[in-house]
Amino acid sequence: MERPATDVPLARDASERFLPWLIAFMVYLAGLALASAIVVHQLVVRWDTGLSGQLTVEVPLTDLEASARQRQMEIDRVLAVLNGTPGVTGAIHYQPAEIAELLEPWLGSGVSDQSLPLPAMIAVTVDPAQPPDLAALGQALQRAVPGTLLDDHQRWLGRLLDLARSVQLVAAVVVVLVGAAAVLAVAFVARAGLAMHGPAIEILHLIGARDAYIARQFQRHALRLGLRGGIIGTGLALATILPIGYLIERSQDGMLPALSWSLPEWGMLALLPVATALVTMVTARLTVLSTLARMP
Amino acid sequence: MVRFEDVALKYGAGPDILTDVSFHLAPGSFHFLSGPSGAGKSSLLKMMYLAYHPSNGRITLFGRDVASLTRDERALLRRRIGVVFQDFRLLPHLSVAENVALPLRIAGRRGDKVREHVTELLAWVGLAEHYNDLPATLSGGQQQRVAIARAVIGQPSLLLADEPTGNVDDRIAVRLLYLFEELNKLGTTVVIATHSQPLVARFNHPLIKLGDGTVRVEAPPGRTTKSPVEGSVV
Numbered sequence: 001m002e003r004p005a006t007d008v009p010l011a012r013d014a015s016e017r018f019l020p021w022l023i024a025f026m027v028y029l030a031g032l033a034l035a036s037a038i039v040v041h042q043l044v045v046r047w048d049t050g051l052s053g054q055l056t057v058e059v060p061l062t063d064l065e066a067s068a069r070q071r072q073m074e075i076d077r078v079l080a081v082l083n084g085t086p087g088v089t090g091a092i093h094y095q096p097a098e099i100a101e102l103l104e105p106w107l108g109s110g111v112s113d114q115s116l117p118l119p120a121m122i123a124v125t126v127d128p129a130q131p132p133d134l135a136a137l138g139q140a141l142q143r144a145v146p147g148t149l150l151d152d153h154q155r156w157l158g159r160l161l162d163l164a165r166s167v168q169l170v171a172a173v174v175v176v177l178v179g180a181a182a183v184l185a186v187a188f189v190a191r192a193g194l195a196m197h198g199p200a201i202e203i204l205h206l207i208g209a210r211d212a213y214i215a216r217q218f219q220r221h222a223l224r225l226g227l228r229g230g231i232i233g234t235g236l237a238l239a240t241i242l243p244i245g246y247l248i249e250r251s252q253d254g255m256l257p258a259l260s261w262s263l264p265e266w267g268m269l270a271l272l273p274v275a276t277a278l279v280t281m282v283t284a285r286l287t288v289l290s291t292l293a294r295m296p
Numbered sequence: 297m298v299r300f301e302d303v304a305l306k307y308g309a310g311p312d313i314l315t316d317v318s319f320h321l322a323p324g325s326f327h328f329l330s331g332p333s334g335a336g337k338s339s340l341l342k343m344m345y346l347a348y349h350p351s352n353g354r355i356t357l358f359g360r361d362v363a364s365l366t367r368d369e370r371a372l373l374r375r376r377i378g379v380v381f382q383d384f385r386l387l388p389h390l391s392v393a394e395n396v397a398l399p400l401r402i403a404g405r406r407g408d409k410v411r412e413h414v415t416e417l418l419a420w421v422g423l424a425e426h427y428n429d430l431p432a433t434l435s436g437g438q439q440q441r442v443a444i445a446r447a448v449i450g451q452p453s454l455l456l457a458d459e460p461t462g463n464v465d466d467r468i469a470v471r472l473l474y475l476f477e478e479l480n481k482l483g484t485t486v487v488i489a490t491h492s493q494p495l496v497a498r499f500n501h502p503l504i505k506l507g508d509g510t511v512r513v514e515a516p517p518g519r520t521t522k523s524p525v526e527g528s529v530v
Contacts, residue, residue: 007387007390007398007401007402009389012389096445200387203385203387204346204398204402205345205371205374206385207374207375207377207379207398207399207402207446208371208372208373208374208375208377208379208399208402208403208450209371209402210367210368210372210373211367211368213402236499292367293367296349
């Protein structure tokens, strides 16, 4: 289909060919940064909701000579303390076989309570509305069986959140820097276009064109190139993310989250080309208007 | 309509090209602008269509001091001025019809009415069969007629033409002058820069004479019609 002629023949400029690719590479980087931020966010949410309202009690195996019956008595004492504490809604003692299963990704199969002095693990659920006094509970557990640890996961979760936040911060910085680079590139191209098409622009002015009319010519051009670059860049980003997601899915062993994005997450990625096109359009418009306004 | 008061013009720090130019063109008047080459005919026209700023004095167009106009106001004022540039100034990548329609498009008018108008005007200047051609495929005279069609399509209040008959034969020159007279009868104020004495003699209109950097307004050579000139002289 023949494209309708524009008053400023920008479609014949070199920018028509190189700008979309320049934008595409930048959108690609932004897309990957955005995707990693989303994955980290999901990870944090998963661990946070999985662990909130959860405590873990570890009863250490101090006396390797102790009989199974003595061991069970220790665990029963701890369970009694827990069940007698207001705010605790449940306490489950993990059997050695279950612990071995949980450790399998790290230590491999064949771990038994005989080969390693594994502590007894008790998963405790608490009422989030009325949580127990953790300090008092910890002391009570110490009295029941010395060396018993109460872990509310906060320390671990806090470190994880710090890590996640820094990853997200880096991703945001990458997106901002990439956006700034795109703005600079588009502004430069718009100014070059103004200089190159000076004679045509002068004629349009003399015939009565307002600066906004000239700017419209440039912003349409930039919108088209930005959209094209945004689509190419997002396509490339998807072509990178989806295979990685597939590899994660295939190696599903419980250590990494599956790349199961929902609509809002895909929507953020789909918005990338639209946002790019808008940024390039507004940049071109403002550049042209400010440059023309400085003319006599 | 057009008022110059003590207007001077110079390029940069150079000497004055025009000094003490004062005159007034009444609405609906028709003037030839004449003078030897280099006397400043084009410069005077450029000040009238707001391409040059005077280095001194005051220019009033349509009752507005042009020095006080914002960029947008200047654009809107220019829409009331049709200009036939000496070097045509057609946009080379647009077809003849698109070039002619440009002032209407810039003013936000589109559609069948515009196309009808363009077709009619191109027929008038004898270029109907070149509707879709690019300017580069036309002769100098044909390009000049495209430029004239573009200058008049918006039915301007003020028409400024810089040597509009310089590239056409006498027959077409006379025909174009009739077109300008038609517009003038409809109320358009016309200023035509020319150094064709035969045309000036044939069409009985007052003369703005440039020489030695100043300007003089003379009654029509034939003196058969009442001159619409009001102000004058330095």
